[in-house]
Amino acid sequence: MSTPLGGKVAVVTGATRGCGRAVAVELGRAGATVFVTGRTTRLQRSPMGRAETFEETAELVDAVGGRGIAVRCDFTSVADVDALRDRIESEVDGRLDIIVDDVWGGDPYADFASAYWESDLDQALTMVRNGVETHLIALHRLLPLLVRRPGGLVVEVTDGEDDEYVGAGIPYYLVKSGVRALGRALGAELAKHDCTGLAVTPGFLRSEAMLDLFGVTEANWRDAVTDQRPEFAVSETPTYLARGVVALATDPDVQRFAGRTLASWTLMHTYGITDADGSKPDFGRYFREVYLTGTDPHTVDATNYR
Template sequence: MTEKTLLGQIALVSGATRGGGRGIAVQLGAAGATVYVTGRSTAVSRSPMNRPETIEETAELVTAAGGHGIAVPTDHLDIAGVGELVARIDREQDGRLDILVNNVWGGDPLTVWDKPLWEQSLEDGLLLQRQAVHTHIITSWHALPLLVTRRRGLVVEVTDGTAEQDYRGTFFYDLAKAGVIRMAQAQAGDLRPHGVTAVALTPGFLRSEAMLDHFGVTEDTWRDGIAKDSYFAMSETPVYLGRAVAALAADPQVDRWSGRSLATWQLAKEYGFTDADGSRPDWGGYFAATQRDSGVAPEDYR
């Protein structure tokens, strides 16, 4: 049984319908937190992503894990709607919010990998920035005063890659992911005097529901996907990302990470947690090794 290190704490996880957001919400719940889970896909309406997962399902999983899940349908580009969400948390939790996770993405259908900037749709590229970056800004603007008032708390900006990473291969995607990292650094600068920590956090090769579908596998048969992409051997489940956030939130000295760009494989070594299967995937170490030697064995990095 997971130790209830976050019992009594209140979290908001935006973009918690599926994937990393769901993994984070459930693991915060497993540690005892009350988790507000938000997104656009509900039991009665799908988002433009047109996926079957819903925020109600995520909330149920949070509660089943040992926490208290509260589903709140929210479009994080709707400034007034996000304000209402935070006002509800303020009202229901007596002004308490301990953990804010900005995880909204929604950019997969808008990302083009095989064209330079000037050959891509400007409309789609700007929409990607709004969905993947502006949503985070809007949510932080509304939510941060709750953390500042209590002079404690954690903000996690979920991204892809670390601050040291080179160009991600396509302009608008790179701009969004790098922008979120910089956003964590900037928030850390504003929040540090108020006792609140902000970090950016990346998973490795995330084995989300959409990624499993992409490879035509299930979580039970995921290794069959390695034949299509050898790097899939080092993939990790959303549980790994969730445990990274839960470990940060439970760390009484989390402020040592303030403004940093962090990774699941780095924090797994620091805090000692594992993925759902008990392994400890080191995506960063494995990828770097494959750039030097084509004969690297994945099992040496799990």
């Protein structure tokens, strides 16, 4: 088994499910030691109310040949992140090569239907705290470990490759734009230490929660491609973005992407990655050619975009 990240140490925040879980697993498959962090344990669920646990993610990392270290960490708590930092110091001598910052925790607080001034302010502020302040806390405490050695990589995970507002709600837009801004700023700041910072985004993500929402599983997900949601045909698994992150982590010239936000389809075109089923979803091209042109999506063969 090829282990291009053998000897490397990574932290994945928000690794309980979705892209965070997939990234942790793919880093482990490449040979990395991965600190797998999250809030939902087998004994207690987080406010997200999901069944997936970060302990399961750590076991999946082990199963593919990596080393998964499960650490409960609420990234709104500085004390929790300090404890995570101390675990890294004690268990791997403070080595940290890769940070994948995937904390979110905003789904229950998202209001896509109401005007912002008619929405719940407490929920909006909770979303911002969970989606932005957590990243700031994680970076403040973990970057001192990463910059000890040249070649470190920080990947911020967001939604959307640019700052164009497409109507997802002001608090949501603020969070995701803020994470892209962190990627830009990290690109400049970390370059001073011969490290790289950037952001990445998936396309239409077929996460565990999305599959549940549509009432399908990964095995029969195409049953959810309906007249109401034809664009689901161009959806992608979390593994797609995760393989792109591993490609970045193993690219000796990754600094050329410093400060950028790279979409899964951009990573596909750059590195030739495929999704779990061998396809190459290009939601970006679908969005440009179908949505932005006003084309009726029911007249489009979505297989041309994967």
